[in-house]
Amino acid sequence: MEQLKTIGRELAMGSQGAFGQSKEFLDLIKSIGESRSKAEEDRIVIREIETLKRRISEPDIPKRKMKEYIIRLLYVEMLGHDASFGYIHAVKMTHDDNLPSKRTGYLAVTLFLNDDHDLIILIVNTIQKDLKSDNYLVVCAALNAVCRLINEETIPAVLPLVVELLSHGKEAVRKKAVMALHSFHRKSSSSVSHLVANFRKRLCDNDPGVMGATLCPLFDLITDDPNPYKDLVVSFVSILKQVAEHRLPKSYDYHQMPAPFVQIKLLKILALLGSGDKSSSEHMYTVIGDIIRKGDSSSNIGNAILYESIRCVSSIYPNPKLLEAAADVIAKFLKSDSHNLKYMGIDALGRLIKLSPLIAEQHQLAVIDCLEDPDDTLKRKTFELLYKMTKSSNVEVIVDRMIEYMISISDDHYKTYIASRCVELAEQFAPSNHWFIQTMNKVFEHAGDLVNIKVAHNLMRLIAEGFGEDDDAAYSQLRSSAVESYLRIIGEPKLPSVFLQVICWVLGEYGTADGKHSASYITGKLCDMAEAYSNDEIVKAYAITALTKIYAFEIAAGRKVDMLSECQSLVEELLASHSTDLQQRAYELQAVIGLDARAVEAILPHDASCEDIEVDKNLSFLNDYIQQAIESGAMPYISENERSGAVSVSNFRSQDQQEPGQHGLRFEAYEVPKAPVPSKVTPVSLSSTTDLVPVSDSLYARETHQITSVGLSSDTGSSGLKLRLDGVQKKWGKPAYSSPASSSSNSTAQNPVNGMTKVDVAASVNSKVRDSYDSRKQQNEIDPEKQKLAASLFGGSTKPERRTSTSSKVPKANAGAADRSQDSKAAIVPNKASGDNSNQQPPPQDLLDLGEPNVTVAPPTVDPFMQLEGLLDPSISSTVSHSDSAVTNAPDIMGLYSGATSGEQSGGGYIPAGGDLLSGLSNAAAVRGTTGETIPSPVSQSVKGANAKDSLEKDAKVRQMGVTPTGQNPNLFRDLLG
């Protein structure tokens, strides 16, 4: 379709008169094209700007020349240079009567100006005039400008004219008028609210193009509020039906598909209207079903419609038949070799998975393939899907994957996003504290500066509170493991500030708690840190506070403190710091060290970061003093509001409000009770403080706050932390740490501290748990095996959402497994495959009791997959036989897939019918002798099919060699066994 530029062609272009470029312009473009560097290009463009500035202000420029200058200005601005000196000339050109000049003028102003630019005022008048023009091209050009240049204030000036154009004779004008109104609606919905009826009317326009254009504003209106348009459901459905049945003129076909963009818009509208509305949705089922059934998956646009139908199905009130049909289409998408279709498939899967969670299981391997695809877009889409299907059973694998990916990318925007996702999932589903802390550490280490500071506070709080576990041993173990991991991580270069803060705090609180590390070791580390990140004041503040705490604990424990010389120099440095905060902390450190053990213990008690600070809000200890003062003749305190009489007013008002209530029944709803203290200055009710001097609440708060801060000033940073932490919501773990409940046994069992506890429990009761554990463990060793991953990702679908306790989990999981195997059995058409498989079943005890080493015994003898492969067409088996659950569905899929393959063959890739045409053209062109860098019209990627086959073979080989222990995929056997 295209050729390399050639000199001959350039010459031909030069002589082309139709667009009238001058030699100058050609030279400009050529020299820019040939420039080697950005600087050179800039030089050329700046020279051009100089020329244009000079020329454009010359008097009596011929129109054609002027037009070219404007185009050159546009070009200059497109290259990123300022062309504002020419704006006024562009505006002038719109006034021109000559059509090409006018059009160029409008083009230029729409590209140059914003709708609040000063020059707009000069154009509005012209637009008004042109909208009334009897040349439809002028009208169109003006409408184009209207869309872009008319803002909220100027809408009224043109609105009536545009509305008039809705009944223009030309179809093109009507269409554009509708769209111009749409742009008004976007800019200010109130300005056109009275015109909604017009949109409805245009829906019945004789011209399908106008009808199609009307769908755009209707879509927006319905997005805002679907309810007023429910009556249109029937009309939309019938329009969609007619379009889909080829009732429109042939000219609306696009690649044999009747008006696809109209269909897509309609499906989008129906999705909005049918969302959560059963009766509306019922009207749609038939037509959507028809569209899916007749869907043409060989062309790009056909797939677009299929995809839109799935979106619609997933949005409207669910219908099992449609869901099934949609699932079939998704299967087709996912099995395709085209990345675009896979992308759509994954996206659609994510939409459908909420409605039918089981659908993902048969696509396990496809999903995992997408996860390992070189295509970033596809990967991200897949993470999106995984995020949606995360459960406590697969959270570890998924979050691990996410972190792995997070480390590998450099795009900060997405890094932030995926880090927040990791945190969210970890907080919601974490199987154990230990895992949570490790995960958070990883997130902080690699994306620390991108995550919300709240997350750090949450983590510190978690380490401090330990989920309110009763078990002190596990609790302190958690802390010391955190300390250990931080001491290890500290050595890494360039840690993010947030993470360092967490580290400092944890080391300060718990660094010496378990007695493993000496105070001097920890303080040394802290000093190193403060020194290494000496320009980060927050980290320094955290570090010095941590030092204070460690020394305080030492003193309280009765040990003698000898400060390391580096600590001393750090303190000295901070004593003279410019930051008052750092200075204060340093002075506090000095002060604390000078105190005796009893005082220090009172100031900084050990492990008290989660204790609440009790504050006597009533200041009851002052009562005696006040009493004395009053007795000796002092005036009692009168609150500020009382003094200004505000109380009496509000009292009256409240009386007024109550009065009607005494006379009879009240029929109106009660008002929302107003808080007695609407603002900070309103008083507390006086009656309650009989023996106290009445003081307003806010005053209390302020005073107590001051008191606490005074009292705590020696308490330094840790108290600051405590206060900050209080505001942080605890998002996961038990809802309240005051009620530890039965969780302790659970989490201790699951803390894979020594690895074996978990395996024991799991292996003896439930192979599924072990399965996920195994896979996790081995992921680090070799390139992760897909099936394993699949099993761990999808395996636990029937598990309860949160692990409550080991004992309750077992029966449920088993029941789930049984259920599933029943399902799959039902799905099996009695065929040879199932028979074979049942012969191969290893006795279940093998799986459970023998552990990893000897599970390899069973499968290599006869491989069920190999047999299956014989049964199925090779192209099918290559995809199907990977997946355990898919095997059971093989008969269904076979039919589906053969359909898909035939479709792919005829489709051949992304350019549908038109592709042939274009490639034909390009071939012809190449023959003509121009240097033929023709575009390879996207060829079907059927070559890729071999990959699936290869991997299957590899898989089979691996199995036969017994390398892969089946223990890693017990799902397979459970399904087969029943």
Added chain:
Amino acid sequence: MISAVLVMNTQGKPRLAKFYEFRPVEKQQEIIRNVFAVLCSRPEHVSNFVDAESFFGPDARLVYKHFATLYFVFIFDGSENEFAMLDLIQVFVETLDKCFRNVCELDVVFNYSKMHTILDEIIFGGQVLETSSAEVLKAVEEITKLEAASSAINLVPKSVSSWRSR
């Protein structure tokens, strides 16, 4: 809604840039640079869709297609269908191809205003207007004819030229 249409060559030089919502020139340049950086980092034979949120604001997606020395890029929001946008690029390129008979980068460069004329017939104010390249071509040809006519007979009174256009 479609928020921008970009055409750039494989060296990252913009050949056509149309933003349907106003962006200052510097911002436009930044977007063009970002888009190019994303596009040239993508391996071959991957999907044509890219998430554009990081440089174009929330919910922005990008569909691109690579033809010889040119990238055609559409940026749009969630109210459009990605596949359909891919086809719209196809419509655009097909139309260009028909219009310039084997379009190449140079046609795009030299016929800046005509490119815009064509694009305006396909996308209007950020919404899809026409998807049949034959229809677009017809409209564009008519415009060209009338423009030529009005330049040629500039002296003819306006009413006559508009009579001719009916």
